[in-house]
Amino acid sequence: MAKAPVQVFGFPYGQLDPELVARPDLKLYYLGGKTVLNMAPRAGGGLDRRPGLAFDAELADAAAGARLEEFEGDSGAYLIVFTNLKVHVFAGGVKTWEGATPYTAAQLEDLDWAQGEDTMILFHPDHEPRKLVRQGADDNWAVSTLAFKNPPSHQFGVDTTGSATPSAKSGSVTVTSSATDFASADVGWTVDLGSGHGTITAKASSASVTVNLVDDLKDTTAVPAGDWVIQEPAWSTARGWPGCGTFHEDRLFIAGAKSRKRTVWGSRSGYYFDFKWTDEALDDEAVEVTLLDKRANHVRRLYSAQKLFALTTGGPFVFVESPITPGNFFAKRQGEIGASKIRPAELDGVVVYVSDGADGAHMSVFELVPNDLADAYTLNDVAEFAASLVRRPVDLAARRGTDRNSAAYLFVINEDGTAGVLHSRRSQKVTAWTLWQTAGQMLSTAVVGNTCYCLVKRTIAGATRYFIEHFDADHLGDCSKRLTAGAPQTVWSGLGHLEGHEVHVVADGAAAGRFVVTGGAVTLPEPASVVEVGLPFSWKVETMPIEAQLQDGTLVGKNARLYRAVVKVMDTSEMWVEGQLQVFRRFGAAHFDAPAPRFTGEVPVRLLGRGRSRTVTVEGHGMSPATILSITAFVAD
Structure with a gap:
C-alpha cells in the first residue's frame, strides 16, 4: 500500500472556483480551499473565524430599499443612509438626524455623490443636484438645491x-x-x-x-x-441632470448627464460650482470633453485617485495629464470591460470596479493597475479564480488593514444577500476570496472610518426587520450586543430588537446556552458580569480534493483511503473534523466554573472510508472562536 501525506498550507488564497478541482497542477491548488465560509485569511497564513456583526440600530424605512455611504467631514466620519424620500445620519452607530430628499427607493440605484469637507453633493439624472451639509453639529444637517454658475x-x-x-x-x-x-x-x-x-x-x-x-x-x-x-x-429639467461627480485637483467634475451621457465637465479651479470658460482657455477655466469612439461610453461613475477615472459602459478611461487644464483635458481608454452603476473603490492602492451585467454577462471585479508603459493601466479580473463568489453584486466597499489583520478588505454585497470578501496583500501578491453570510440578507454596505457597516434584512420571531450592523472583531455573534454590569447579574435587558427570538448567550467568556428574548431581556441561570447576546453563525473550511503523487502514480481517479488528518489550530474552543466533534477540556478543581479553554496546537483525527476526490472538512457552529492554521491529510491508495 502506497502512502503519502498531503499538506494544505494555510489557505492563503481563500476559496477557489469549483472549476479548479480539475487543476491540481496549479501551484495555488494546495493554497486554496473548495469551501471557505465565514472565515478571514490571516496575514501570516491560516484562517480566522470572521468577526461578528454588532447591532447598531433598526431602520424600518429601509423596507422599500436603501443605500449606505460614508461621509467624512472636518469633525469626523458619519454613516449616511438613503431610503425612500429620506436621508438618515448616524454617528458612532447612533442615529442623529434625518431629512427629506426627492429620491424614491426605485431611484437610489442611480444616486451618486461627491463629498468634500462638510458637504456632500448629490447627483441623480432625474433631479437637480442637491447638497447635504453638516451645519456645525451632529444633529444639525440640511438638504438644499445646488445652483451652478455659468453652467455648460x-x-x-x-x-x-x-x-x-x-x-x-x-x-x-x-x-x-x-x-x-x-x-x-x-x-x-x-x-x-x-x-x-x-x-x-x-x-x-x-x-x-x-x-x-x-x-x-x-x-x-x-x-x-x-x-x-x-x-x-446642458443640464435642465427638460434635458435631465448630471448623474455622477467627484472632486479632483481642486475642481468638481461632473458627468453622466441624461442628454449628454458621454461628456465630462470640470469646474473652474478652486470654484467648484462655476463652469465659466472663455475663448482664451486659461489654465484655471472650466474644462469639457466627450468620450467619443466606437463604444457608447455612457459615463456611469467618476473616481478620483492618483488620476481622474471615468468608468463607462464602454470601459474605463483615465485622464492622464496633471494638473488638468483646458489644453490637456483628454482621456485614454484602458480596456473594454464596461462598468456597472456600483460606485468604485480604492483597494490596496488601486481602483477597483464591478463590471456591467448587461445581457446576462457575468459580473466580476476588475482592478486598474499602473503598468510600466506611460499613462497606461492593466485591467485585471481580481476574481478570476473565485468567480463563483461574485454573484451579481449590488454594492461594494473597501477597508484598510487593521492591527489584527493587515490585509485590505473588499466587501462585495451579492444579489442573494451574501458577501464575497476579498483579502488583498498586494506586497505579497496574494488575493484571497471568502464567502460571508448571515442569518438574513446583507443588502448594502459602506466603510466609515475603517469600520464596515451593513444593512441587513432579517426574520426575527417571524417578522421581517431591517438593521444597521457593523463587523466587530470583539463580537462572536451577529445582530449582537455586548453588555456589562458593575456587579454580576442574571437579567440582561436592552434586547428589544430580538424580541421573541431565540438567541445564543456568551457569559463571562463561556457559552451560557440558548434563550428567548422576552420583554426585551433574557434571564440567565447564573449571574455574569459581561455577556454577548446575538445570533450564531456557522463556519466551514474544506480542502480541495486531495490528489497526491504516490510512489506508483497519482491518486487522480483512484478510490483512495483518507485515514488521518491533522488540523493545526490556535485559540479554538471547539470544531468538527469530518463530522467528529473536537472539544478541548481541562480537568481539576482549578478549572471549575471557568470558560471553555481555547486550544492551540495540533489536533489529530482518525478517519475511515474510501472514495475518489476526497476532501477534509472542518467546521464550527454557535458563538465560539476559531483559527485554522493548516490541515494535513494522510492518504493511501
Whole structure:
C-alpha cells in the first residue's frame, strides 16, 4: 500500500472556483480551499473565524430599499443612509438626524455623490443636484438645491437659418437674427458668434435677444447663417441632470448627464460650482470633453485617485495629464470591460470596479493597475479564480488593514444577500476570496472610518426587520450586543430588537446556552458580569480534493483511503473534523466554573472510508472562536 501525506498550507488564497478541482497542477491548488465560509485569511497564513456583526440600530424605512455611504467631514466620519424620500445620519452607530430628499427607493440605484469637507453633493439624472451639509453639529444637517454658475451649454437644436448681427463688441449687446432663430431660446441660453460668446439675459422677440458677452467680439459684422449657434443649458429639467461627480485637483467634475451621457465637465479651479470658460482657455477655466469612439461610453461613475477615472459602459478611461487644464483635458481608454452603476473603490492602492451585467454577462471585479508603459493601466479580473463568489453584486466597499489583520478588505454585497470578501496583500501578491453570510440578507454596505457597516434584512420571531450592523472583531455573534454590569447579574435587558427570538448567550467568556428574548431581556441561570447576546453563525473550511503523487502514480481517479488528518489550530474552543466533534477540556478543581479553554496546537483525527476526490472538512457552529492554521491529510491508495 502506497502512502503519502498531503499538506494544505494555510489557505492563503481563500476559496477557489469549483472549476479548479480539475487543476491540481496549479501551484495555488494546495493554497486554496473548495469551501471557505465565514472565515478571514490571516496575514501570516491560516484562517480566522470572521468577526461578528454588532447591532447598531433598526431602520424600518429601509423596507422599500436603501443605500449606505460614508461621509467624512472636518469633525469626523458619519454613516449616511438613503431610503425612500429620506436621508438618515448616524454617528458612532447612533442615529442623529434625518431629512427629506426627492429620491424614491426605485431611484437610489442611480444616486451618486461627491463629498468634500462638510458637504456632500448629490447627483441623480432625474433631479437637480442637491447638497447635504453638516451645519456645525451632529444633529444639525440640511438638504438644499445646488445652483451652478455659468453652467455648460450644448446645441441640441437645429443650425441657425438667419444671419446674426450684434449691436456692439462687448458688454450687454443686442443680437438680431434675420430669421426667427430665437423662437425656442430662453434666458440663460448661450449665443456663440464664433469670435465670442455670451448668455441671453432678455428676449425681445423670436428674432432679437439681449446677450451679456463673456468674450469681446472682433467686430459687429453680421455672422452668416450656420456660422453661429444657439445653445441651451446642458443640464435642465427638460434635458435631465448630471448623474455622477467627484472632486479632483481642486475642481468638481461632473458627468453622466441624461442628454449628454458621454461628456465630462470640470469646474473652474478652486470654484467648484462655476463652469465659466472663455475663448482664451486659461489654465484655471472650466474644462469639457466627450468620450467619443466606437463604444457608447455612457459615463456611469467618476473616481478620483492618483488620476481622474471615468468608468463607462464602454470601459474605463483615465485622464492622464496633471494638473488638468483646458489644453490637456483628454482621456485614454484602458480596456473594454464596461462598468456597472456600483460606485468604485480604492483597494490596496488601486481602483477597483464591478463590471456591467448587461445581457446576462457575468459580473466580476476588475482592478486598474499602473503598468510600466506611460499613462497606461492593466485591467485585471481580481476574481478570476473565485468567480463563483461574485454573484451579481449590488454594492461594494473597501477597508484598510487593521492591527489584527493587515490585509485590505473588499466587501462585495451579492444579489442573494451574501458577501464575497476579498483579502488583498498586494506586497505579497496574494488575493484571497471568502464567502460571508448571515442569518438574513446583507443588502448594502459602506466603510466609515475603517469600520464596515451593513444593512441587513432579517426574520426575527417571524417578522421581517431591517438593521444597521457593523463587523466587530470583539463580537462572536451577529445582530449582537455586548453588555456589562458593575456587579454580576442574571437579567440582561436592552434586547428589544430580538424580541421573541431565540438567541445564543456568551457569559463571562463561556457559552451560557440558548434563550428567548422576552420583554426585551433574557434571564440567565447564573449571574455574569459581561455577556454577548446575538445570533450564531456557522463556519466551514474544506480542502480541495486531495490528489497526491504516490510512489506508483497519482491518486487522480483512484478510490483512495483518507485515514488521518491533522488540523493545526490556535485559540479554538471547539470544531468538527469530518463530522467528529473536537472539544478541548481541562480537568481539576482549578478549572471549575471557568470558560471553555481555547486550544492551540495540533489536533489529530482518525478517519475511515474510501472514495475518489476526497476532501477534509472542518467546521464550527454557535458563538465560539476559531483559527485554522493548516490541515494535513494522510492518504493511501
